[in-house]
Amino acid sequence: MKRFSKFLCGLAVFSALSVGASVCAEDGGSAHFTTEQRAEIVSILRQALKDDPTILTEALRSLREQMAQQQQNTVRDAVRQHWASLKDAPDYTVRGNSQGSVTVVEFLDPRCSYCRAMIPGVERFLARHKDVRLVERLVPVLGKGSVLDTQAIQAASLQGKYAVLRQALMNDTAAPSVERVRQIAQANGIDADRLVKDMNSPAVITTIRSNLDLAQAIGLDGTPTFVFGTAVIAPGALNDMQMDTDLEQARRG
Missing domain, CATH: 3.40.30.10 (Glutaredoxin)
Structure with a gap:
């Protein structure tokens, strides 16, 4: 599960690179990346996906489960x-x-x-x-x-x-x-x-x-x-x- 959490954070980083957004850091806070750091992160992510494509499948499944749980919580709050x-x-x-x-x-x-x-x-x-x-x-x-x-x-x-x-x-x-x-x-x-x-x-x-x-x-x-x-x-x-x-x-x- 920890691997998925880091990878999900990586996906957030990947999507934010083009705009230089603030993203999650190792300590749970936020970080800004230089151009060189962004390039290195992209390279690492691409290599990880090439070495083990199931990471992406599992990460997406984890995202779907999180979204479903969030939706259930929202509906439950409305019911209450x-x-x-x-x-x-x-x-x-x-x-x-x-x-x-x-x-x-x-x-x-x-x-x-x-x-x-x-x-x-x-x-x-x-x-x-x-x-x-x-x-x-x-x-x-x-x-x-x-x-x-x-x-x-x-x-x-x-x-x-x-x-x-x-x-x-x-x-x-x-x-x-x-x-x-x-x-x-x-x-x-x-x-x-x-x-x-x-x-x-x-x-x-x-x-x-x-x-x-x-x-x-x-x-x-x-x-x-x-x-x-x-x-x-x-x-x-x-x-x-x-x-x-x-x-x-x-x-x-």
Whole structure:
């Protein structure tokens, strides 16, 4: 690891040579180099890369890991800042134990294939962990079809049918349309006329906008994304072991 740190410093030197910038020194401070010293450093770096090309590959991997960690820290800070809003949700969006000791927030798009694939995994997760309070936040990020289904599901909450329509639409493979929403609503005992009207109501639009604002605030870049307390932000489809590991981190805080 020390070799990589020195080499990363060397890369910084290499990139700064042309402008004579101040760069890292051996003691952790900064140094300025003469023209002769800069030429010698370039020569040393070039020879090192020629002798062992894997140094660059490993150094770049180390840089990527550092950047990923920095991004994770930034997102975690944003989650802590907005945690009160993230965990505060209407009862109809809460699954598992509504009085659970640990809250997990799931951002999902009803048209997202990965979100759909996670449905059985989330059910198994809640069955394994009876202390989990799972908050669902619908965010339509995949186009008009996503917006349509999200509006319909949120509108169904006004008839006490949020979970029913969410499940029905997320299991549906037909192309999204208002007529298709009507058909599925009627098949599930929902007043379709009222549903279509409520889809553009201020309550529905405000809820969707709030979810999107929270997603933006924490730097969400895809669905599904799971937020395990304020400890872990996990994007993508997760397996059972990953979810259990992230939950344990959330429990530890």
